[in-house]
Amino acid sequence: MTRFGYTLMTEQAGPRELVGHAAAAEAAGFDFEVISDHFSPWLASQGHAPNAWATLGAVSQATSAVELMTYVTCPIMRYHPAVVAQQAATVGLLSGGRFTLGLGAGENLNEHVVGRGWPPVNVRHEMLVEALGIIRGLFDGGDVNTAGKHFRVDSAKLWDLPEQRVPIGVAVSGKQSIEAFAPLAEHMITTEPEADLVSGWDAASPRAAGDTRKIGQIPICWDPSTDAAVERAHDQFRWFAGGWKVNAELPGPAGFAGATQFVRPEDVASSIPCGPDVEGIVKAVSAFWQAGFTDIALVQIGGDHQDAFFPFAERELLPALREASSKAAP
Numbered sequence: 001m002t003r004f005g006y007t008l009m010t011e012q013a014g015p016r017e018l019v020g021h022a023a024a025a026e027a028a029g030f031d032f033e034v035i036s037d038h039f040s041p042w043l044a045s046q047g048h049a050p051n052a053w054a055t056l057g058a059v060s061q062a063t064s065a066v067e068l069m070t071y072v073t074c075p076i077m078r079y080h081p082a083v084v085a086q087q088a089a090t091v092g093l094l095s096g097g098r099f100t101l102g103l104g105a106g107e108n109l110n111e112h113v114v115g116r117g118w119p120p121v122n123v124r125h126e127m128l129v130e131a132l133g134i135i136r137g138l139f140d141g142g143d144v145n146t147a148g149k150h151f152r153v154d155s156a157k158l159w160d161l162p163e164q165r166v167p168i169g170v171a172v173s174g175k176q177s178i179e180a181f182a183p184l185a186e187h188m189i190t191t192e193p194e195a196d197l198v199s200g201w202d203a204a205s206p207r208a209a210g211d212t213r214k215i216g217q218i219p220i221c222w223d224p225s226t227d228a229a230v231e232r233a234h235d236q237f238r239w240f241a242g243g244w245k246v247n248a249e250l251p252g253p254a255g256f257a258g259a260t261q262f263v264r265p266e267d268v269a270s271s272i273p274c275g276p277d278v279e280g281i282v283k284a285v286s287a288f289w290q291a292g293f294t295d296i297a298l299v300q301i302g303g304d305h306q307d308a309f310f311p312f313a314e315r316e317l318l319p320a321l322r323e324a325s326s327k328a329a330p
Contacts, residue, residue, distance in 0.1 A: 002325035003031035005297035011041035012303035013052040034071035074106030081131035085138040092162035104171035198292035226275030
């Protein structure tokens, strides 16, 4: 059965607001919640970037049953992997075992702030493989000492581990990343509804297909007014048009503003469902379950446009998504 999640978008709301959104999303009936982990917003008009891990600690106490997940944390530059492991274990404890650690190779937007330069993608993947080894070793509970190509760890041990091991999901985009990460993670994360990614993950993973989640994400811009929704999506989410090969490389909001200055509102509306039409949202989301995804997180664009969204999601959107996905299930 397909599960539907809500995205705590740190780029578009402050920490106190995000905690409130988390509680409201749980009350509305979302199955899980994911949180972005950014040092900067994509565009200045989004206007926020609080610390995701501090926010997650508060979210774990403001919610009681909904699953939580980072979507995604980069453990190769801004955070050392040993620190990520400690943060994940702590949130696992605070949430009572409701947390999944979502990891990825990161974006220049967030990682350049530590002043180490931005390596090419093949090096980033190499670094992430090494980081995963460290994190998994710390989750095992013993002392970890490593002197790898990219990271050193000296006598590290996690003294507070949850009884239920924190599962790991990794963001992938193609064959190279799937082959590198599927053997090292429980779950697949991606934003493209491509069946080849699902089948490729299952082929490369040592786990049974039914034991791994395939977790996708899609932006929507619900609003009673289609025109207002298109305007807001263009203002705050036109960066999405660049694709991840571009988005991973640009260094800041000014770069994204320049790169997307010729993206038109109608271009955004053609790729993101905008307005009050439930059927349009369901049709866009359906691409993921048709490709074999088990979990789909929605991004409601606009930090100031969440409160009205939750009643709509509870009354109309989630029932429509569940009904449509159940009819498509084999």
